[in-house]
Amino acid sequence: MDVYEYRHIVGFAETNLVGNAYYVHYLHWQGRCREMFLREHCPELVEALSRDLALVTTRCTCDYLAELVAFDEVSVRMRLAEMSQNRITMLFEYYRVRDDGEQLVARGEQQVASMRREGSRMTPAPLPPALREALELYSDRSWPLGARKNLSSIRVRCSSSPRVGAAFAGRIRWGGQRHERTIFERRFS
Numbered sequence: 386m387d388v389y390e391y392r393h394i395v396g397f398a399e400t401n402l403v404g405n406a407y408y409v410h411y412l413h414w415q416g417r418c419r420e421m422f423l424r425e426h427c428p429e430l431v432e433a434l435s436r437d438l439a440l441v442t443t444r445c446t447c448d449y450l451a452e453l454v455a456f457d458e459v460s461v462r463m464r465l466a467e468m469s470q471n472r473i474t475m476l477f478e479y480y481r482v483r484d485d486g487e488q489l490v491a492r493g494e495q496q497v498a499s500m501r502r503e504g505s506r507m508t509p510a511p512l513p514p515a516l517r518e519a520l521e522l523y524s525d526r527s528w529p530l531g532a533r534k535n536l537s538s539i540r541v542r543c544s545s546s547p548r549v550g551a552a553f554a555g556r557i558r559w560g561g562q563r564h565e566r567t568i569f570e571r572r573f574s
Contacts, residue, residue, distance in 0.1 A: 387464070387522060387523050388462040388463060388464045388478075388523060389418065389422050389426075389462070389463045389464070389523050390460055390461070390462050390463075391414070391417060391418035391421050391422075391460075391461045391463070392458065392459070392460050392461075392482070393414055393417070393458070393459050393461065394456060394457070394458050394459075395410075395453050395454065395455055395456060395457045395458075395459060396455060396456075397455050399455075400454065400455050404454055404455070405452040405453060405454055406452065406453040406454065406457075408447070408449065411447045411449070411491055411493065412445055412447055412493070414459070414461050414479070415445065415447070415461065415463075415477050415493050415495055416442075417461075418461045418463050418477065419463065419475070419495070419497075422463060422519070423516075426519035427513070427515045427516050427519050429515055430513060430515060430516060433513065437501050437502045437503070438499070438500075438501065438502075438510070438513070439499075439500040439501070439502055439507060440497050440498075440499060440500075441497065441498045441500050442495060442496070442497055443472070443496045443497065443498050444494070444495065444496040445493070445494070445495045445496075446493055446494045446495075447477075447492070447493040448491060448492045448493070449490070449491050450489060450490055450491055450492070451481070451488060451489075451490040451491075452490070453481060453490055457481050458481070458482040458483075459479055459480065459481060459482065459490070460479070460480045460482050460487070461478075461479050462477065462478045462479075462480065463475050463476070463477050463523065464476050464523045464524065464525070465520045465521070465523050465524040465525075466494070466524075468512065468517065468521075468524075470509075470511055470512070471498055471499040471500075471509045471510055471511055471512055472496060472497065472498050472499070472512075473496070473497050473499075473512065473516075473520060474494060474495070474496045474497075475494070475495050475496075475497070476492070476493070476494055477492065477493035477494065477495065478491075478492055478493075479491040479492070479493070499511065499512045499513070499516075
């Protein structure tokens with residue numbers, strides 16, 4: 386699965402009295418990542434956003450796993466989790482980047498609704514095709530988009546043998562199609 390990446394260096398202005406990055410900046414970096422994605426992949430939407438199109442954040446979360454401090458380099462990675470007629474849900478992972486490797490420091494999620502401004506009101510609007518196409522590049526293609534909401538059945542099968550150990554496979558059916566995926570497999574030497 387591909388991810389869209391935005392890199393950032395934490396500055397002193399983004400830290401608190403204790404010296405770590407203030408929590409609200411993580412949410413700001415989510416927004417910045419989303420903006421840079423639009424700039425790079427959907428520049429034609431920028432003009433529409435200045436007219437009547439609005440991409441409204443309806444939900445935003447962040448789970449903090451480790452602290453960042455001034456001059457840490459952070460890689461914010463975004464991928465598409467779900468897309469419907471006028472909403473998208475994006476997942477974010479924040480990694481501290483160092484010469485000796487990366488450390489996951491936070492996870493977030495953001496849901497955005499596509500809306501049209503009509504005078505002083507806003508009404509739901511379909512996602513622009515250019516945005517749909519660009520986001521599909523950053524989705525988990527092994528599952529059709531929207532699969533979570535359209536499940537009609539789930540079956541889990543467990544098998545084991547002395548050589549393989551245990552394997553759990555899931556069979557999911559939605560929209561008349563069947564999809565199988567190995568969820569967990571452990572092999573013994």
